[in-house]
Amino acid sequence: MTWTEAIAPLRNRNFAWYFASRFVNTLGNMMASIALAFAVLDITDSPIALGQVLAARTIPMVALLLYGGVIADRLPRTLVLQVSNVGSAASQGAIAALVLSGHAEIWMLVVLSVVQGAVSGVAFPAMASVLPQLVPRSELQPANALVSLTRNGMMVLGPTAGALLVVTVGSGWALAVDAATWLLSAALLLPVTLPPKEPGAESADTVRELREGWTFFWATPWLWQVVLGFGALNFIHAGAWFTLGPAIADDTIGRQGWGFVLSAEAAGLLLTTVVLLRVRLERPLLLGMLGVALMAPPILLLGVSPHVVGLVVAAFLAGVGMEVFGMGWNLAMQENIEDGMLSRAYSYDALGSFVALPVGQLAFGPLAVAFGVEEVLVVSAVAYVAVVALVLCSRSVRDLPRAPATPVAQVTSGTS
Template sequence: MAPLRGRNFRFYFASRFANTLGSSMASVALAFAVLEVTDDDPAALGLVLAAHTVPMVVLLLWGGVLADRLPRTLVLQVSNLTSAASQGAIAFLVITGAAELWMLIALSAVHGVVSAAGMPAMAGILPSLVPREELQRANALMSLVRSGLVIVGPTVSALLVVGVGAGWGLAIDAVTWLVSAVLLGFVDLPAREPRETGASTWSELREGWTYVRSTQWLWVVVLAFGVLNAIHAGPWSTLGPLHAKDTIGEEGWGLVLSAEAVGLLAMTLVMLRVPLQRPLLWGTLGVSLLGVPIFVFGAHPSLLLLVVVAFVAGAGTEVFSMGWNLAMQENVPDEMLSRVYSYDMLGSFVAMPVGQIAVGPLAIAFGSGNVLMVSGAMYVLTCLLVLLSPAVRRLPRVSTTSAPEPAAP
């Protein structure tokens, strides 16, 4: 818990706790709000979700430039305040019964635009909040919050939807964005060195791209995760629930997903105390375990076996998450960290719709079990190919402890 002794990290931790709580509830509340407004039209829900995702993906690189140019706390505050306004407007429209589909689409698009600016800023701020030697514990604490609330938040939101209506769940989300913005106002970071004046957005994007393509461990992992996330979003997340209906049932599928989340949470607790050396070597080996439940689900959908391998896969996924954040935060220069994270996010998100769209026709043509088996094998193979890169296998932890001193308690 050492990072929490620093004033800056304490307030940032509280800020992230607030908006993660709201966001973990919002997805359930928004889904039921859209279905309520459109008389249970699933296509309408897809339009609202796409209205958030598309502008976010399109503008991510611009958001990375913005977060590297301006104080990241300022970018986050503006993003959070705008998110509070857009989510609050949706909540008001749903509660009063005035909501129409086009309004929800427009407000979701606003939320997507500001998320494109906030996400790279959020990813790049942590190294400025704690000393270098506390980075792993700080990342683990943030992951602990995320993992715990992702387990609890949807259940609380579902109870709110049943008890008082979906609009009130969205209203709570809006309040948490506002609270998060206020708490960020207490984070006092030293001014960064002034950037070169007159540089265009395109030149700064080219600078970030040049760094990515000239850093082997970076582009190898980002390229691989284009494939890995397409597999996870398609065969596992999209085809998985459908395959579960014919095998382990909806309740069984819920248990498998819960086991994965618990494994992630358990490994987070381990990472609070056990130093992670060779972050990308162990991280890539860890995330390769996610291919095992995908393969097992297709080959032999035994509920007990799936729960066990999903728990192990969740633990391995957390090892990668920790290793990747440490590799980025310790090796990428602070002045371009948000831009590099934005390229990473773009590479992660852009192929996910491909997996989601392609998996249906493939399952019809070859059978869902066969698609899952091949996908699980491809997942593991892709991770092993990543490890052919010496830069990935050999990347060490940075031993220096130089870092901004946290503000006094």
């Protein structure tokens, strides 16, 4: 794949506007996570309060994912995204106004975070499934890579920009900037035109559509097997890496050292995205699951030998593997699932993945107290590899090929 082919999706008018919208939206999100944390801590020093605000967003998001899949398969996906963006802008703007006026209380932030989580849950399946309607199938890999390039680049730059805004103008104004990015993101989607929905797509029988989605999910072995495996992997990842990791780093490599480790992981994601702009990914699920297994070494090192250099190298390789999986998974979904079912498939995927995150976050602290940190992390690393191996025992996962470069559904031209 040449560089000309790698950036070909940007010559498509629809994708170019969508890409601009995602860029603005991702930048705002990365800044907002820092700004909201400091806004809460400005009100109260309690980490429990911060956890309540964050959970208030996560719980309704998970609860509404399946409904979001039905909505995105029923309505134009750009419309779903625009409404969600406007809703997020309104709730984030309200939080910013409360913080700037000095009237913010934790319960107010909790209520507004519930609104944000709800609109995010409805919009997530639409965001995940809209690409096949924007570009021809032959351009799905570079299109996904360009979107990943934006996301991974913002993982490096966004938190720094957010912290700079918090330090210079305060968390309230940083949140106001994020609210503005939501509005701009919605406006940038206005020029995007999608092919019309197939007859019958406007059906309003939500229960029937959810049942159809579940039937398809369970009848597609590679789909439910990977999602089931990732439920276990996310349980381990959230608990071992994101919950125990900072606590161990605080006592060993220090907070700055942990920052280096996380930055190395982001660098691995970013570099791999650039490579995948040029290199065609065959056997997407086989290579993706092998890539995921690279998360086990940093978990193991964290338990038995937490040194900065080793963890930085291992985290970088883990980032490489995670990006290979992310690309492989999106290609498997977008190339092998018809457009009318794609959003519901993504919603069941997200539900199976996200539900395990808070469980892991809550479970690993007590497990470490009961059995010891090193023992829990060593078992976690071994279990991580074992889960990957079990998923790869499935021939439908190992052998799933790239689909021929012919469109599943008509893509509007929009080429400039």
